[in-house]
Amino acid sequence: MDEKFDCIVIGGGVAGLSAALTLARNNMKFLLIERGEFAGSKNVSGGVLWGSDLNKLVPNYWEEEDGGWERFINHRRLTFMDEQSTFSLDFKSKHFNEAPYSGVVVLRSKFDNWLSAKVQEAIDASDFAMDSFIATNIKVDEVLMENDKAVGIRTGEEEFHADSVIIAEGVNNLLTRQVGLQDKYVPADHMLTGIKEVIRFDQKVLEDRFQLNGLSGMSNEFVGWATDGVEGGGFLYTNRDTISLGLVLSIKDMREKKRSPHDLLNHFKTHPTIADAIRGGEIVEYSAHVVSSGDSRAMPKELYKDGILIAGEAANLLMNAGKAIQGMDYAMRSGILAAETIVKAKEQNDYSSAVLREYRAVLNDSYVMKDINNFQDAVHLLHTETMQSKVPNLICDFGRQFFTIKNEPTPKSEKMLLGAIKRHSSLWELIQLGFKARKSL
Ligand SMILES: Cc1cc2nc3c(=O)[nH]c(=O)nc-3n(C[C@H](O)[C@H](O)[C@H](O)COP(=O)(O)OP(=O)(O)OC[C@H]3O[C@@H](n4cnc5c(N)ncnc54)[C@H](O)[C@@H]3O)c2cc1C
CATH class of the missing domain: 1.10.287 (Helix Hairpins)
Structure with missing residues (x-):
């Protein structure tokens, strides 16, 4: 492929797909590259996609027969745990029953794949139906730089050229480091490991056990005994006929206390409250993934440079101050904002940092950076x-x-x-x- 793209998006997670959808709708010629077999195949999340940005991206998404989501959240619970007991703050409200919902539970292999189909639909409707592509099963090895400006990417022996590159590679941000925006080594105390089991039930059993009605769902976070003295927390989210049960754990603390994620998840499952919740269920999926701690000191030095923007967790955009993990909504908003900045750069035919720094300004002005900055003390307090x-x-x-x-x-x-x-x-x-x-x- 000798042609030059307006943009190459690296990574088909929430950030990359949201960027790609925005590019396609703005009639841009782009290439999205995902190293997994399909978008979502390598992604792990608890996970609740909070807020209503999904409705901006895919208007009235809930009307689709089989949209990418599992259940909407109308029941929230924060649980303190000791060895034998749980004490919860519990909030359930009809107020949350109306679409667009305040949060929907997603299983990433299904959700990302669904969002990727939306990107393809938008490509097909654009002027570049034959020239924009989603390419899967391809790993980007390098961002090509000329005079410190991105000019494309390399995968194996092949090179693809573009005026701009959006790096949406997720938390293990090797390419962000390669282009010099992040230090080579990120301190271990800025990173956590997430571990999760998906446990299946008969749907009626699940709905009765968690008092679910129709597609309503529950999100439950846990602090205390769940992690057996290792810094972190637990979560339980209800899907259609499964639950996502897991922990997020400090990598540094686990190393120091010589504990493994697997052994801690088994410990969590022995608690009487959890044992009652999962009784009779069958484990159908098991996964683990690094996740940012939400400490803003882990963010790259900058999120732009000539021809480059960094979106989603590649930029360590995540917050967890105890109430919820917010990573997917931050990925979605930052992906959209990055793509909108590239659209403006094309209009001006200038992809230099002088134009791309606008991305940083709009991100700073959005709830993403405002919340990350405002709640940093709470993130530290939780730990x-x-x-x-x-x-x-x-x-x-x-x-x-x-x-x-x-x-x-x-x-x-x-x-x-x-x-x-x-x-x-x-x-x-x-x-x-x-x-x-x-x-x-
Ligand atoms: C256990 C756990 C629970 C979580 N719970 C929640 C939750 O409840 N709510 C929430 O909002 N967030 C949650 N998160 C965080 C959330 O999953 C992330 O913040 C979010 O997925 C970030 O999206 P992203 O698109 O930036 O990155 P990712 O989703 O990681 O996507 C990056 C993509 O880039 C691809 N890629 C990487 N490198 C390359 C390369 N070199 N070439 C090509 N492709 C590449 C990957 O395969 C991947 O598909 C959780 C995370 C974990 C681990």
């Missing part, structure tokens, strides 16, 4: 020992006393709470925590 073990233990301790009825005189709740605080932490530590939480949340 402290107090939040990881002391708080879950004391909450469960208090809950056990509060809900126990003994046919004996019952102490006042304040006394129970102070007792629990004393056993697991101190009043002073909690005052400090409250102060930090007030500022960071």
Whole structure:
């Protein structure tokens, strides 16, 4: 292929596909390269796609008979866990029943493949129906640079040329490092490992067990005993007839404590609350993937340079401040913004960083960078020992006393709470925590 493209998109995950769909709709000639057999074949996510950007990308997506999503979330739960108990903040609302939903659960092999079909439809409807391509099973080995400007990519012996390259390669961002935008080694404490099992049930059993109605679904995050003293957290999301159950775990902490993701997931599954939730289910999928911790210090030095933009988790755009993991929605928004910047660059026939820096400006102005910056303290707070073990233990301790009825005189709740605080932490530590939480949340 000797022709030159307007843009080459590297990676057919959420960021790359969202960029490609935006390029196709703007009549751009592009090549999307994905190393997996099909888009989504190599991707892992818990995962809830939060927010309503999907509706912007694929209007009224929920009306499709078999859209790429599993269930919409109308029931949210945050659970503190000790060895025997769970104490949850539980919120369910009819308010979340209306489309566009506030979050939909997706299984990536299905969702990415569906989104990729949408990209193909948009290519077919564009002026470049015969000249834009989605190429799978191809790994990009190098971004070709001339005078520090991207001019294309190399895969094996073959080269493809383009005016611009969007790098959407995900968290293991080797090409972002090759073009000099990220340091060669990323500190281990900025990276986590996600591990997940998909467990199948009879659909009626699943719906009864989790009180699901029609396509409604539940998302549940866990802090505390779930990770057996290793920094991280757990999740459970309901799909159509399966659940996604997993953990995200600090790589550094696992190494230091000599624990493996597999052994910790088995530990999580022995908790009485989890054991009850998964009883009778059959494991049908098992996967693991690195995931960014959401620490903004892990972001590349810049997200653009001459002829290049970085989108999605390749730019470490992710946030997890305890309420939810937000990586896919950030990937989607940044992919769209990157593509829109390339469209403008084509209009001006200038793909230099002088034009492409606009991407950084619009991203900074979007909820993605605003939230990443505003909630950094909360991200760090979540990873402290107090939040990881002391708080879950004391909450469960208090809950056990509060809900126990003994046919004996019952102490006042304040006394129970102070007792629990004393056993697991101190009043002073909690005052400090409250102060930090007030500022960071
Ligand atoms: C266990 C787990 C749970 C998670 N839960 C959630 C959740 O609930 N909600 C949420 O929003 N996020 C969640 N995330 C994070 C989310 O999955 C990521 O943030 C998101 O997938 C990032 O999208 P992306 O398109 O940037 O990267 P990816 O989805 O990783 O896509 C990158 C693509 O690039 C391809 N690629 C890489 N290198 C090359 C190359 N050299 N040549 C060609 N192709 C290449 C890969 O094959 C891949 O398809 C979770 C992650 C994990 C691991």
